[in-house]
Amino acid sequence: MEAQREQTDHLPLHEAQLSRRGFMLSLGAGGAAAVLSPAGTTAFAQTEKPKLHVKPLPSDLFIDHGINQETRLERLMGYLTPAGQFYIRNHTASPLIDVKTWRLKVEGNGVGRPLELTFDDLLRLPTRSVICFVECAGNGRSFFKDVMGRAAVGTQWRLGAIGVAEWTGVPLGAVLEIAGLKKGLPNDTLNVLIEGADANKVSRPMTLEKALDNETLLAYAMNGEPLAADHGFPARAIVPGWVGINNVKWVGRIEVRDSKIDVATTTKTYILEGPDYPDNPPLRLQTLKSAVALPWGGTIPGGRQRIRGFAWSPVGRITKVEVSLDRGATWRAANLRDPNIPRAWGRWDFEWDAKPGDHSLMARATDDKGNTQPASIPWNRQGYGYNVPVAHPIKVS
Ligand SMILES: Nc1nc2c(c(=O)[nH]1)N[C@H]1C(S)=C(S)[C@@H](COP(=O)(O)O)O[C@H]1N2
Numbered sequence: 032m033e034a035q036r037e038q039t040d041h042l043p044l045h046e047a048q049l050s051r052r053g054f055m056l057s058l059g060a061g062g063a064a065a066v067l068s069p070a071g072t073t074a075f076a077q078t079e080k081p082k083l084h085v086k087p088l089p090s091d092l093f094i095d096h097g098i099n100q101e102t103r104l105e106r107l108m109g110y111l112t113p114a115g116q117f118y119i120r121n122h123t124a125s126p127l128i129d130v131k132t133w134r135l136k137v138e139g140n141g142v143g144r145p146l147e148l149t150f151d152d153l154l155r156l157p158t159r160s161v162i163c164f165v166e167c168a169g170n171g172r173s174f175f176k177d178v179m180g181r182a183a184v185g186t187q188w189r190l191g192a193i194g195v196a197e198w199t200g201v202p203l204g205a206v207l208e209i210a211g212l213k214k215g216l217p218n219d220t221l222n223v224l225i226e227g228a229d230a231n232k233v234s235r236p237m238t239l240e241k242a243l244d245n246e247t248l249l250a251y252a253m254n255g256e257p258l259a260a261d262h263g264f265p266a267r268a269i270v271p272g273w274v275g276i277n278n279v280k281w282v283g284r285i286e287v288r289d290s291k292i293d294v295a296t297t298t299k300t301y302i303l304e305g306p307d308y309p310d311n312p313p314l315r316l317q318t319l320k321s322a323v324a325l326p327w328g329g330t331i332p333g334g335r336q337r338i339r340g341f342a343w344s345p346v347g348r349i350t351k352v353e354v355s356l357d358r359g360a361t362w363r364a365a366n367l368r369d370p371n372i373p374r375a376w377g378r379w380d381f382e383w384d385a386k387p388g389d390h391s392l393m394a395r396a397t398d399d400k401g402n403t404q405p406a407s408i409p410w411n412r413q414g415y416g417y418n419v420p421v422a423h424p425i426k427v428s
């Protein structure tokens with residue numbers, strides 16, 4: 032913690048201010064035993080707990096799950112999710128990394144020239160921008176309990192553990208080439224590991240095929256700004272369409288091997304467990320989903336209005352969204368709005384003549400590969416991939 036505060040002092044003034052503000056706001060969630068004076072300065076008591084996040088997390092923008100923070104999708108105004116509204120999924124506190132001493136190691140028996148890059152080295156490499164979502168594998172998890180009646184373990188997200196951003200960085204493949212990627216490595220086994228520099232070095236492997244996809248990035252910018260501390264500064268992996276955990280933040284090390292790399296996030300977590308999954312496969316792709324952009328169980332005025340939402344696919348572009356006002360008995364087409372980028376999301380809307388009373392709105396998306404949200408899915412213990420259309424409750428006054 033001492034080291035973190037020291038690094039904060041090296042940040043430009045406004046970032047240091049943000050950090051302090053983030054600390055104060057995180058008190059409610061984390062219950063840290065710090066003492067705030069009326070002037071807003073912070074005195075640290077003996078039992079001080081480390082702060083978990085850097086950015087402000089106002090309750091009108093985020094649903095508070097403690098260390099994890101869910102975006103209120105109804106508060107998004109445009110296509111891209113601003114860093115200030117992007118959900119956070121952290122295994123431990125966001126580390127504050129000093130870019131001057133930061134190094135990226137590339138090693139393992141799959142590369143002939145192991146290397147260590149500085150941040151400036153990274154900036155000199157070829158650059159590419161990709162617009163795609165990052166979504167937690169557990170997005171929608173609360174519906175295992177609320178719809179299927181059997182709770183899954185983990186953060187009880189509704190559908191706000193997703194955001195879409197323009198990520199800018201270096202294609203991962205370019206870095207692997209410089210490190211002398213060997214020929215003849217297996218293509219479809221999980222043998223390219225990205226490891227974070229957070230306290231417990233969260234890591235996850237992908238396949239070589241995915242690592243060499245030119246849209247798989249080591250990103251250093253988000254929506255045209257340096258990555259925020261909570262989202263992986265100075266660099267994070269962007270693995271379009273794959274589960275959130277593959278988008279490793281605060282990257283510190285890359286390991287390439289000639290065989291599968293087993294880590295906790297492929298053997299214990301981020302695997303499918305349940306009666307329908309005897310082999311416990313590690314997750315790769317996200318699932319096709321849609322969400323209504325209204326407060327959950329909120330109240331809206333009656334009369335003609337436009338209801339909005341989002342739909343996204345891990346493998347393509349959204350081609351159709353249908354909505355149902357009668358819990359799935361009948362469906363009608365919603366309008367799709369541009370932009371509608373593959374592996375990012377499409378925004379949709381429809382006009383509704385809302386009559387007073389209790390209602391539920393359902394949306395169902397289809398992508399250009401012919402995938403549609405299913406009517407049911409098997410339960411799994413850790414609550415991944417929930418993508419059955421959900422009945423979004425709404426009151427009309
Ligand atoms: N180093 C590191 N990377 C990480 C995580 C983490 O805890 N540590 N969380 C992962 C998970 S589970 C998700 S869903 C995404 C969340 O990214 P975000 O916080 O920028 O929204 O980051 C992934 N990358």
Ligand SMILES: [Mo]
Pocket residue numbers: 120166167168169275276
């Ligand atoms: Mo996640």
